[in-house]
Amino acid sequence: MNFNDQDMKLLHAITDLDMIPAGAINIRRDGEAVIRVSSPNIKVYPKEDKPGLNVEVKPGTKNETVHVPVLVTKAGFHDKVYNTFIVGEDADVTIIAGCGIHNDSHSDSGHDGIHEIIVKKGARMRYVEKHYGEGKGRGKRLLNPTTVIRVESGAYAELEMIQIEGVDDTFRSTVAHVADKANLKVIERLLTHGEQSAVSEIDAYIEGQDGSAQILSRSVAKDKSSQVFKAGLIGKTECLGHVECDSIIMGNAVIKATPQLVAEDARAVLTHEAAIGKIAGEQLIKLMSLGLTEQQAVDTIIDGFLR
Amino acid sequence: MLRLENVSLAMNHESGENKDILNNINIKFEPGKLYAVTGPNGGGKSSIAKVIMGIYKHTKGNIYFNDEEISQLNVTERAQRGIAYAFQQPPRFKGLRITDILKTAQPNMDSIGLRRHLRDVGLCPEDYLDRDMGPGLSGGEIKRIEIAQVLAREAKISIFDEPEAGVDLWTIQRLMGIIVNKYKQNQDSTAIIITHNERALPLCDEIIVIEDGAVKASGTPTEIWPLIKEEIECKKRLECRGEFGYEF
Numbered sequence: 019m020n021f022n023d024q025d026m027k028l029l030h031a032i033t034d035l036d037m038i039p040a041g042a043i044n045i046r047r048d049g050e051a052v053i054r055v056s057s058p059n060i061k062v063y064p065k066e067d068k069p070g071l072n073v074e075v076k077p078g079t080k081n082e083t084v085h086v087p088v089l090v091t092k093a094g095f096h097d098k099v100y101n102t103f104i105v106g107e108d109a110d111v112t113i114i115a116g117c118g119i120h121n122d123s124h125s126d127s128g129h130d131g132i133h134e135i136i137v138k139k140g141a142r143m144r145y146v147e148k149h150y151g152e153g154k155g156r157g158k159r160l161l162n163p164t165t166v167i168r169v170e171s172g173a174y175a176e177l178e179m180i181q182i183e184g185v186d187d188t189f190r191s192t193v194a195h196v197a198d199k200a201n202l203k204v205i206e207r208l209l210t211h212g213e214q215s216a217v218s219e220i221d222a223y224i225e226g227q228d229g230s231a232q233i234l235s236r237s238v239a240k241d242k243s244s245q246v247f248k249a250g251l252i253g254k255t256e257c258l259g260h261v262e263c264d265s266i267i268m269g270n271a272v273i274k275a276t277p278q279l280v281a282e283d284a285r286a287v288l289t290h291e292a293a294i295g296k297i298a299g300e301q302l303i304k305l306m307s308l309g310l311t312e313q314q315a316v317d318t319i320i321d322g323f324l325r
Numbered sequence: 326m327l328r329l330e331n332v333s334l335a336m337n338h339e340s341g342e343n344k345d346i347l348n349n350i351n352i353k354f355e356p357g358k359l360y361a362v363t364g365p366n367g368g369g370k371s372s373i374a375k376v377i378m379g380i381y382k383h384t385k386g387n388i389y390f391n392d393e394e395i396s397q398l399n400v401t402e403r404a405q406r407g408i409a410y411a412f413q414q415p416p417r418f419k420g421l422r423i424t425d426i427l428k429t430a431q432p433n434m435d436s437i438g439l440r441r442h443l444r445d446v447g448l449c450p451e452d453y454l455d456r457d458m459g460p461g462l463s464g465g466e467i468k469r470i471e472i473a474q475v476l477a478r479e480a481k482i483s484i485f486d487e488p489e490a491g492v493d494l495w496t497i498q499r500l501m502g503i504i505v506n507k508y509k510q511n512q513d514s515t516a517i518i519i520t521h522n523e524r525a526l527p528l529c530d531e532i533i534v535i536e537d538g539a540v541k542a543s544g545t546p547t548e549i550w551p552l553i554k555e556e557i558e559c560k561k562r563l564e565c566r567g568e569f570g571y572e573f
Contacts, residue, residue, distance in 0.1 A: 236420070264419065300416045303380055306400040307410050308430045308474065318429065322421035322458075 021052075028089050028118030031150040031183075035085070042084040044071055046099065048092040060084050060111070070100035070132075073113070077106030077138070088117040094125030094157065103135045103145075105173075110142040117161055119185070121153035128160030135167040135175070137200075142174045151184030158186040165192045169200040171226065176203045181216065182324065183209065190218040196257075198226025206235040207324045210243035210271070221250040224257040224286070235263045238320050239271035250278040253286025261290040266297055266323060326515055327354040327377065327408075327482055332386035334372055334538075346372045347383070347538045354482065357512035359505060361529035362519045363553065369538040370519045371413055374484045378410040379403045390482070407481030413490055413519075415471040419459040423470055426458055430474040442473040445503050447496050464491040472500060476507065483508070484517045489525075501525045526550065 021029070025047065029035050038045075038053060042060035045053040049069070056062045059079040063072055073084055090097055105111055121127040137143045151159030161181070169175045181188060196202045202222060210216050222231040233249045251259035263275040277290035297319050305315035334347040347369050354360060362370050375381040377388065379400040388396050395403055418426065427439050434442075440450035446469040456462065458470070468491050475483050485504060489497045501518075505528045508516035518525060526532055532549040534542040542549055 298416060300412075301418060303400055304412060304416050305429065307378055307380075307404050307412075308426075308478070309401060309404040310429065311401050318421070318425075319418060322425060323419055325420045 024091060024120055025089055028091070028120055028150065028152075029087060031152075032116035032118045032148045033085060033087050033114050039083075039085060041082060042073070044073075044084075044086045045089070046087075046097070047089040048095055049097050057082065057084075062086075065100060065102075068100050069098065071102070073101065073103045075103075075105045075109045075111050075141075077108055077141075079106065079109040079111060081110060083112040083114060085114045087115065088129055088131065090117065090119040090121075090127050090129050092127070093121065093123030093155070094127060096126070096128040096130075096160070098130040098132070100132045101134070103133065103143075105135075105137045105141045105143045107138040108140045109138070112144045112146070114146050116146070116148040116150070116180075117163075118149075119151045119153070119159040119161070121151070121155055121157045121159050123153075123155040123157045125155075126158040126160055127153075128158075128162070131161075131163045133163065133165045133167075135165065137167070137169045137173040137175045139170045140172045141170075144176045144178070146178045147180070149181040149185050149188065151186065153184075159184060160187050161185050162189045163191075166194075167192070167202070168195045169197060169202050169229075171197045172199045173197070174201045174203075176205070178205045178207075180207045180324075181209065182207070185216070186212075186214050188216045188218075190216070192218075192220040194220075194222040194231065196222060196224045196226065196229040196231050199228045200226060201229070202231040204231075204233045206233075206237070206247075208235070208237040208245065209240070209320070209324060210238075210245055211240040212243060213241070214243040216244070217246045219248045219250075221252065222259065223252045223254060224259055225254045226257075227255050228257065229255070230258040232259070233261045235275075236265070236323055237263075237273065238266045238268070238324060239273050240268045242270045244272040245274070247273070247275045248278065249276070249290075250280065251288050251290075252280040252282065253288050254282045256283060256285035257287070259286070259288040261292075263290075263292040264323075265294040266320065267294055268296060326356045326391060328352070328387075328389040329373070329377070330387045330389070332373075332376060332383045332388065334369075334376055334381055335384045336381075345538055347376065350386070350538075350540060352533060352540065352543070354515050354517065356481075356515055358515055358530040359508045359528070360515070360517045361526050361532045362517055362535060363521060363526060363532060364535040364541065368536045370535050371486055372538075373535065374410060374486050374517070374519060377403075377482075377484060378408060380410075404480075409475045409478045409480035409483045411471050411475040411483070411485045411488065413486040415467050417459050417462070417467060419457065421458045422454070423456050423458060424454045426470065427474060427477055431477040431479065434477060438477070442477045443470075445476060446470070446473045447499055448473075465493055465496070468492050469496065469500070472504075476503070480514065482515045482517070484519070486519045487521070488518065489520060489522050497522065498524065501528075505529075526553070
């Protein structure tokens with residue numbers, strides 16, 4: 019396994035890692051696995067019929083983390099990968115995924131990650147997916163993740179999906195099925211600038227009694243970038259659901275946020291909040307009165323908002 | 326330390342006409358003193374504070390801070406020179422933690438300092454340091470954090486705009502006590518409290534009464550208190566008779 023400085027920089031940007039950690043891990047670079055290690059409780063192995071991985075967490079596994087980041091560094095390379103994660107009953111694990119693209123060329127580079135996640139009965143899982151792009155070429159950096167997650171009876175799943183910098187176009191699709199007494203929390207944080215475009219569609223089907231789902235989106239659109247956010251909660255039985263979309267708009271950006279609530283049972287309680295607005299002048303003045311310049315005040319507000 | 330010379334402020338009114346907010350204000354704030362600025366609502370007290378901080382641009386006159394004319398300096402530059410301002414209605418910041426905002430106010434502050442400033446305004450550090458400055462905090466909590474920021478800045482001149490507004494009765498006296506003690510004992514810094522609090526007024530070195538955009542009176546509490554005491558007592562009598570809409 020040879021990682022150059024550029025690889026390590028990308029790896030750090032998407033996983034905060036400065037070195038290869040112990041435990042279960044798979045690092046995919048330009049379509050090939052460069053590191054693949056299983057742990058006694060977490061089995062990581064390739065799919066036989068298509069590119070991608072199966073990650074199986076043994077029932078009862080506690081406080082373990084598996085890293086499955088993807089790096090795209092080859093000019094004009096477009097990676098497509100199918101991953102399946104199965105978190106065994108009563109396990110409690112964290113999955114660190116994400117993709118970093120470095121593209122200095124004039125050809126587009128990209129990654130399509132197609133994920134299936136099953137969180138078994140009584141398990142807890144936190145899934146963190148951070149996307150990052152960099153490079154000086156005119157070639158675009160494209161990221162299109164598709165996630166289907168099933169949260170089984172009494173389980174808890176938290177999806178934290180972050181796209182902070184350098185991704186030109188993204189289309190993100192997330193579909194969740196929430197069983198009885200299960201709980202799903204989706205947190206999305208997105209920053210677009212320049213002429214970038216981002217579309218995110220989330221549909222959470224709350225299918226089991228006393229299930230709940232919460233979708234929280236925070237985004238900042240700068241310059242001439244555009245964002246479309248659609249979040250749907252479908253309550254099929256007695257359940258709780260909440261959608262919150264909160265956006266800061268700057269420059270000539272365009273944001274379209276559409277929270278959608280569908281109740282198919284009179285006992286479903288579904289709520290939403292949506293707000294789009296520029297940074298308030300009084301917030302800038304407040305931080306400037308503490309000694310920050312106007313630009314520092316803007317950066318501080320955005321960094322906090324997207325944290 | 327700070328001088329306002331013939332400062333006037335006019336702003337666009339809803340009717341489209343220019344309305345005079347401040348007229349020919351002349352005030353000198355000396356180092357090591359605690360000032361109270363008081364007067365009726367809408368008289369121009371907060372406008373004076375905002376003109377000093379550079380939030381409002383005065384239309385006439387000069388402002389000198391340590392003999393430097395600062396009229397052309399923006400809010401950041403005035404803050405960097407050593408002027409601090411606690412807003413009457415501070416804004417909220419979704420995602421910023423209380424720790425973040427206090428460290429912005431005083432970047433060199435260690436965790437002991439952070440904790441001390443929160444305790445000073447009656448907030449338990451363990452409960453508040455990592456809390457979000459968003460809608461989860463009450464108006465009174467936001468106000469106390471605002472005061473903690475200005476106390477933490479250790480600025481040369483600190484302006485507190487109605488620190489009692491929105492704060493519960495038990496905390497008001499505590500906050501006033503902290504502000505008075507901190508600035509009464511400090512010869513290098515000056516504090517200005519914009520207040521209607523009748524217990525705080527006699528504790529200040531000087532009281533300035535602002536009414537209709539002008540300085541109506543100024544002097545020591547002994548000189549000024551008899552003038553405003555009558556008005557306060559008159560207001561209380563009206564309140565007791567229900568003329569302000571309350572019934573006792």
